Structure formats: structure tokens, C-alpha cells
Amino acid sequence: xxxxxxxxxxxxxxxxxxxxxxxxxxxxxxxxxxxxxxxxxxxxxxxxxxxxxxxxxxxxxxxxxxxxxxxxxxxxxxxxxxxxxxxxxxxxxxxxxxxxxxxxxxxxxxxxxxxxxxxxxxxxxxxxxxxxxxxxxxxxxxxxxxxxxxxxxxxxxxxxxxxxxxxxxxxxxxxxxxxxxxxxxxxxxxxxxxxx
Amino acid sequence: xxxxxxxxxxxxxxxxxxxxxxxxxxxxxxxxxxxxxxxxxxxxxxxxxxxxxxxxxxxxxxxxxxxxxxxxxxxxxxxxxxxxxxxxxxxxxxxxxxxxxxxxxxxxxxxxxxxxxxxxxxxxxxxxxxxxxxxxxxxxxxxxxxxxxxxxxxxxxxxxxxxxxxxxxxx
Numbered sequence: 001x002x003x004x005x006x007x008x009x010x011x012x013x014x015x016x017x018x019x020x021x022x023x024x025x026x027x028x029x030x031x032x033x034x035x036x037x038x039x040x041x042x043x044x045x046x047x048x049x050x051x052x053x054x055x056x057x058x059x060x061x062x063x064x065x066x067x068x069x070x071x072x073x074x075x076x077x078x079x080x081x082x083x084x085x086x087x088x089x090x091x092x093x094x095x096x097x098x099x100x101x102x103x104x105x106x107x108x109x110x111x112x113x114x115x116x117x118x119x120x121x122x123x124x125x126x127x128x129x130x131x132x133x134x135x136x137x138x139x140x141x142x143x144x145x146x147x148x149x150x151x152x153x154x155x156x157x158x159x160x161x162x163x164x165x166x167x168x169x170x171x172x173x174x175x176x177x178x179x180x181x182x183x184x185x186x187x188x189x190x191x192x193x194x195x196x
Numbered sequence: 197x198x199x200x201x202x203x204x205x206x207x208x209x210x211x212x213x214x215x216x217x218x219x220x221x222x223x224x225x226x227x228x229x230x231x232x233x234x235x236x237x238x239x240x241x242x243x244x245x246x247x248x249x250x251x252x253x254x255x256x257x258x259x260x261x262x263x264x265x266x267x268x269x270x271x272x273x274x275x276x277x278x279x280x281x282x283x284x285x286x287x288x289x290x291x292x293x294x295x296x297x298x299x300x301x302x303x304x305x306x307x308x309x310x311x312x313x314x315x316x317x318x319x320x321x322x323x324x325x326x327x328x329x330x331x332x333x334x335x336x337x338x339x340x341x342x343x344x345x346x347x348x349x350x351x352x353x354x355x356x357x358x359x360x361x362x363x364x365x366x367x
Contacts, residue, residue, distance in 0.1 A: 039251050041356075069290065069293055071216075071313075072214065073285060073289060074212060074213040075216065075255075076282070079253060088290075099279070103252070103253065106252020106256055109252065110250040110256045110259065114260050117246055129363050129364045130360070131334070132361070132364065132367060133245040133249055133359050134242060134244050134245030135325050135333075136358065136362075137245060137249075137356060138334075138338045139338030139339060139359070140321075140356075141218050142322065148310070148314050152310060155311075157311075158310070161311040162315040162318065166315050166318055169222050169319040170222060173226055175223060177208060177223075180312065180316075184309070184312060188304055196304075196307040196310075
């Protein structure tokens with residue numbers, strides 16, 4: 001979600017070259033298919049490369065705006081982007097086709113990998129490696145939270161909210177079904193008062 | 197029966213998954229490990245690891261959990277359930293959002309969601325690094341990956357690989 005920002009230098013270019021939305025559902029499917037199958041280490045940089053730089057479906061600004069919206073909506077960011085962009089270009093069939101293009105092959109791959117791994121996981125060393133990967137993945141989430149949190153650090157109310165969410169979810173292990181609606185209500189009130 | 201419960205619960209979670217899958221990982225773990233006992237803490241972190249390392253949207257981790265609970269139907273149901281309600285919202289809200297571009301409520305909602313997403317993702321990292329009882333070795337790996345990510349612009353896969361190497365040495 002951060003990586004497309006560093007492509008600002010190319011934004012001017014995509015402003016000059018006209019953007020052409022996908023012409024057929026097949027184009028749409030293939031575009032999202034390429035995003036899904038190549039996205040090692042995070043989807044967003046690949047989504048940017050495919051849709052803005054290679055296929056020129058969107059301008060840099062349009063991409064940033066759309067992804068920004070999808071980050072605020074519930075659900076997987078790139079999954080939401082496939083729904084929103086598919087709808088914009090082809091209506092309901094566009095949403096379905098873009099979503100399936102994005103998910104189909106990665107779904108098969110990740111299941112296949114997991115099945116193979118499950119067969120081998122009695123091997124103690126392999127299990128230690130995979131657990132280490134999981135811990136590193138957890139660390140990447142912590143890093144992401146710190147990165148996003150820095151932008152909010154000057155607002156005491158934001159820090160209080162972050163701490164409260166953490167205490168409820170990570171320490172007290174209260175269900176998200178309780179925490180998110182309550183936190184959202186409190187946060188919207190705080191934002192309306194100018195605290196956030 | 198597990199399949200129906202799994203589908204309904206994941207569909208509910210879909211509605212509160214602001215910030216995407218990272219935000220709901222603590223709740224997924226709480227539900228499938230602590231409440232239901234469908235997966236062990238160790239199963240859970242391994243499913244997470246495989247999902248993170250494989251290419252594709254990280255929401256596919258949900259399908260691995262579904263697979264562990266109910267095989268192939270579980271994988272489909274879990275992925276569909278966690279995506280579909282949110283997709284319906286995205287479908288309806290995208291245009292509204294555009295129309296209310298200058299509304300003070302839209303700005304308030306945007307500012308309100310940001311700290312909640314940060315709190316959830318932070319919780320997620322800490323909960324995932326603590327499967328079962330606290331283990332300093334997992335916290336060390338997680339801390340190094342977080343520090344590395346903040347200090348460099350390397351592809352995150354390098355940190356996952358390094359975490360795997362450290363896992364082989366330490367665990």
C-alpha cells in the first residue's frame with residue numbers, strides 16, 4: 001500500500017500518454033490474472049505496475065484514489081479494487097471477472113503449497129523454518145503498523161485509540177465484532193470534534 | 197456443521213475487516229484456535245506463514261484455515277465468506293464515496309478509520325508472534341523483521357526468508 005507512492009516520478013508520464021480502460025472482459029481478466037500470479041511479497045506494487053505502467057488502464061492519481069478508498073472499506077484491499085474497477089468498466093460481470101482473475105491461480109497455488117507442506121511438516125527443521133517465516137510475517141505487520149502510525153503520532157487522541165484497540169484485541173482478546181463497531185463510533189465522534 | 201459455522205462467522209468478520217486481512221488475523225486466531233479448537237496455535241502460524249510466502253492476495257490465508265477445518269469445500273467457503281459481504285459493500289459504496297467527496301462526514305470517517313487500522317494491524321503482529329505461550333525467539337525474529345522493513349526498502353520476501361533461516365537456527 002505504500003510502494004506505489006514512490007512511483008511519483010512516473011506520474012507525469014502516465015498523464016501524457018492517454019489511458020485506455022480494458023476493452024473486453026478477457027483483457028480485464030488477464031490484467032488481474034497477471035497481478036495475482038506475480039505478486040510475490042505484496043500485491044499493491046504489482047497492481048500498480050500492471051494497471052498504471054504496463055496496461056495504462058488508470059492514471060497514477062486515479063490508482064492512488066481508488067486504492068485509498070479500498071483501504072477504508074472492509075475486506076481485502078486488492079479484492080475490493082477488483083470489484084470497484086470491474087464495476088466501473090463492465091458493471092457486475094466486470095466485478096466478477098476481475099475478482100476471479102485475481103484469485104483463481106493464487107488460490108490453487110497456495111492450497112497446493114499448503115498440501116505439500118502439510119505432508120512434510122513432520123520434519124522438525126522444515127516446521128522450524130516455516131514457523132520462523134510466520135514470525136517474520138508477524139514482524140512485517142508490526143513494521144507496517146509503526147509506519148502507518150507515524151503519520152498519526154502528533155494526535156494524542158489517535159494514540160489513545162491505537163492503544164485502546166491494542167489493549168482490547170491483543171491483550172484482553174475481546175472479539176473484533178465488538179471492538180470495531182464501538183471503536184468506529186468513538187473515533188467518528190472524535191474526528192467530528194477535530195481531535196483526529 | 198463446521199462448514200456452516202465457519203462460513204457464517206467469516207462472513208460476519210468480513211463486515212468489520214477494515215484494513216483488510218491483517219486486521220482480522222487476531223480474531224481469526226481467537227475464533228478458530230481458542231474458541232473452536234479447530235487448529236492448534238502451531239497450525240495457525242504455519243498456515244499464516246505459507247499464505248504470506250505464496251504469491252497472491254494475503255486474504256488467501258483464510259482459505260488455508262478453511263482447508264484445515266473442512267478440506268476443499270472449507271477453502272472455498274472461507275474465502276468466499278470473508279470476501280463476499282465486503283465486496284457487496286465495495287460495490288455499493290464506491291460511487292457514494294465519490295459523490296460525498298466534500299462532505300465533512302466522509303472526511304471524519306477517513307480520519308476515524310486510520311488509527312483503528314493501525315491498532316488492529318499492530319495487534320495482529322503481536323498476536324501472531326505469540327502462538328500459545330510467549331516465546332522470546334519468535335519475538336526476536338518478529339522484531340528483526342519489523343526493524344528491517346522500517347530501515348530498508350527491500351522486498352518483504354527477503355525478511356520472510358531471513359525469518360525462515362533464523363527459525364531453522366533457533367527453533
